[in-house]
Amino acid sequence: MDAAATLESWFRKQPGAYLHPDVRISYSPEAGGHWRANAAVEPGTRLVVVPHSLAxxxxxxxxxxxxxxxxxxxxxxxxxxxxxxxLMLQYLHHESSFWKHYxxxxxxxxxxxxxxxxxxxxxxxxxxxxxxxxxxxxxxxxxxxxxxxxxxxxxxxxxxxxxxxxxxxxxxxxxxxxxxxxxxxxxxxxxxxxxxxxxxxxxxxxxxxxxxxxxxxxxxxxxxxLFPVIDSANHTVDSKVDWTFDPGRFSLATVDSIQASVEVNNNYGPKGNDELLLGYGFCIPNNPNDTVMLTLKPPSEELQTHLRSSHAGYFDASKQWDGEKATFKLRRLPSQFERAEDVFNELPVPLLELLTLIIRSERGLPFQTVPDTLGYLLQPDSPSRQYLPFIARMIVTSLAPKLQRLQAQTLRLTARPQNVKQAQAKIYRDGQIEIITTTMHALRGFLRSLRPAHKASRDANGQAGGKLLLLDDVVSQNGPMERATHSSDISRHTDPVSSGGNILTLDEILFVSGLPRSVLQEFLAGIEANANTSNVTELRHAGWEEDVWVLFLSYMWLSSSGNPATSLAWMEALAAEYSPATTIEDASPQANNAEDQDSSDLMSVVRQAVGSRGGDGNNVWEDERWSEGFIAGFGGKVLQHHGFAMMVTNEDGEEEQRLVVYLHGA
Structure with missing residues (x-):
């Protein structure tokens, strides 16, 4: 009699023990010790009972x-x-052990x-x-x-x-x-x-x-x-069983029917391949419960001060940030989403909450917790949807180095596993790469969904053979805005960004800005007076792109502030967050650091723009509210917190890296 049969015989004789008469303990080199049904078993049937005396x-x-x-x-x-x-001593002296057959x-x-x-x-x-x-x-x-x-x-x-x-x-x-x-x-x-x-x-x-x-x-x-016999059944994620912990005994019953001659399996619960490999020594290909760990860097000390009282779980006993406690499991994603933003429903809510708090802290906004993070971020009318693109970027940025290391190491491996250990590790490794890749792809897909429609983007990028800042070419595409010839006779116009938000290049924001012809013409003339060109490619190569963005954002607010007729939803959202009016009031006349030096340089651009126009007192360049502090505190901060590099399609249909800014409607 082999060891499996001997164990079964011993078990059936133990007081209080029970093994269904049509279930046998078997052994094979492929499956190891396992259960097998000699005959069909009905659903809801109790299969095994192990009394605590055998544990x-x-x-x-x-x-x-x-x-x-x-x-x-x-x-x-x-x-x-x-x-x-x-257990070691019992094994060494198993002949005299009560658990000999086990x-x-x-x-x-x-x-x-x-x-x-x-x-x-x-x-x-x-x-x-x-x-x-x-x-x-x-x-x-x-x-x-x-x-x-x-x-x-x-x-x-x-x-x-x-x-x-x-x-x-x-x-x-x-x-x-x-x-x-x-x-x-x-x-x-x-x-x-x-x-x-x-x-x-x-x-x-x-x-x-x-x-x-x-x-x-x-x-x-x-x-x-350890429970003899009940631990002999192998694990599958599809097996449906009921565990019952009664006083003095542990029972297992099948939920589904079992066919004759098939293996009878247990289900240890939803375990990812990391847990299966580390604890059991095997992995499941395409395991639906597989995960990848994402560990965040410590947030600012200022934010940690708030988190110590509201989120103490991220800190150790000495109240220091604990990276292991700020580690989140990213699970395997569905193959496709109905909407690009649905990816956020699959991410850990605590991760989304912490990233939101980090973003708000970096922008100098008040510390704020909410009871429903997903609703806070995903409700169609929630202004907090503006954080989603930056949450997506933070996750992608955190995962990218991990993916690069995994892929680089994979290239150094032998073509095929040489033993069972390597084969199981390969299943796990492939799953890690797949989860990271699909997560990054889904989040990048969400970011791409915020780009303007391909044709509109191409029209903006390709207008006049690539010369974005040629005045007549830009303003001639603004449709209804051609009717406006001066700020005093502007009618309220459609806000191209108010539908929720867009990720735009400089070319595109000028094309769809919503500014009247005359106001946009004045802005572009001021830039040309400084840069000596209206060609966006030349401006980019000369290092003007960031400066033009900062000046344009500042110019837009000055143009629309106090004038409801020119109000833009995306500008209202930015103003609500960065308080440009307060920035103007608090502005310091002196530059005393690198950031202030940049804004000082941009004030020189403003002065040059004023000088080139002769100064009739009616254009935005001559607004007395221009200052170094205003430029840095509004336009500069918007670019700092809303701008990033992204691959976009150019006028030739090719992908190129561009500076983009996310603008969200209120």
Whole structure:
């Protein structure tokens, strides 16, 4: 009789144990130990019941009279070390162990184990390099080495021969627990402070010993438990089963019907491939529960001051920022979205909330938390939708280096895995790359959805053979605005950005700005008076693009402020956030840093523009509200916080990197 059959025979004889008569414990090299149905099983059928008297955990070590060291050194060893070393000793002396048949049916220490704890050579480790699991695996190995040294030292001092307690045997014990155990809530007392631990009594009986763990820490009450036979079933995400934790027993029932001769599987719950690989040694291709970790850099000290009281979970015991606690799981995304913005529904809400707070802090806005982050960001009429493009960019920017490292390391790997460990690591690695790639693609797709329609963009970019700032060419495309010849006779016009928001190049904002012909003509003339050209390509190559953006934004506000007829929704939104009127009032006449020096240079542009027009007092360049502080505090800040580089399609249909600005309607 093989070990699986012997285990089944032993189990069926145990008091309180039950295994459905049509379910057998089998073994094959491909599936290992597993369950198989001899006949069809109806839905809702109970398959197995394991009494707590058969369970294996560190509690058994605490009441085993053969090893008093575990009780005596309970504090020094701790829960995990006690459980590992007790399993090692039971395995070494399995002939006399109550769990003899269970231990003999377990995978052997000398078998090939595939968790990263067994990745002993550089070739195996290279398949895991730069993944989330690589860091965790290294930290766990270091922790386990420390636990192994502690256990050997304590047991040796207690007079126990530790020569057979090898590192490989310890790794085996760890692997048995990580790959087969259940949470201690499966045996937790429901109406008592006493936990039942079992030891061998007279004959083959089991004797219960009650342990008072009411004064133990929460960590000491959260430990791993092995359940013979119930741990023999393999895991699949599609298997539908019910676990029941009754007093004194752990039961499993099938939800679906089971056909004859098929494997009967358990379901450990929604586990990603990182957890499966680290704990069980296998991965599932295209695992729907797979995730990638995203760790954010520490926010500003000012923001941390607010977060310490409202989001204490991001800080350690000494109230210092803890990067591991500011780590978020990005899950595998659907293959497509009905709307580009739906990607945000798939991202962790705490991540969206924290990024929103970071954006607001960087812009100098008041600290503000909201009860419904998704509603706050995604409601069609919410002004906070303006943060979505910048949240998207922050996530993409954070993920890009990680993807580059993974792809670079992948190129250095051998063409094909050489063993099972490498094959499982490849599944995990491919999943990491896919999740990051699809997430970045979806977020970039959202950003692209905010670009103006392709034809309008091409018309703007290609107008007059690429000469964007030729006055007649730009203003002639503004349709109804041609009727306006002076600021005093402007009629209210359509706001091209008010539909929600657009990401625009300088060319495009001039083309769809909503400014009347005369006002736009005055602005462009002032730029040409300084740059000696109206060709946007020449301006860009000469380094004028950022300056023109800053001046145009400032010019737009001065032109529209106090004049409801020229009010623009996107300009109103910017003014509400950056308070240009207050900036004018607080403006300092002197430049005293690099930012102020830039605005001082731009004031020179303003003066040159005024001089070139002769000064009739009726154009915006002559507005007395122009100042270095106003330029820096409004136009400069808008460009700083709303501007970024993005690949856009030029007039030749080719992709090129351009400076763009996101403008959101109120």
């Amino acid at each position: 294996f955990s560190h509690l058994n070590a605490l009441v085993d009279d053969a090893y008093p060291v575990f009780k005596q050194q309970r504090v020094a060893l701790g829960v995990e070390i006690t459980g590992f070393f007790y 231990l003999e049916a377990l995978p052997k220490p000398e078998d090939q184990h595939t968790t990263p704890l067994w990745f002993d050579n550089a070739d195996d480790e290279s398949w895991l390099a730069d993944t989330d699991a690589a860091y965790t695996a290294q930290k766990r190995r270091e922790a386990y080495l420390g636990q192994y040294d502690t256990g050997v030292t304590v047991l040796r001092k207690a007079g126990i021969d530790t020569s057979s307690l090898t590192w490989d045997l310890f790794r085996w014990a760890v692997t048995m627990y990580t790959s087969r155990s259940f949470s201690s809530r499966s045996i937790a007392p429901q109406d008592s402070k006493y936990w039942a631990a079992y030891k061998s009594g007279t004959g083959d009986s089991r004797q219960a010993v009650l342990l008072d763990l009411s004064h133990a820490s929460a960590d000491d009450r959260n430990f791993s438990v």
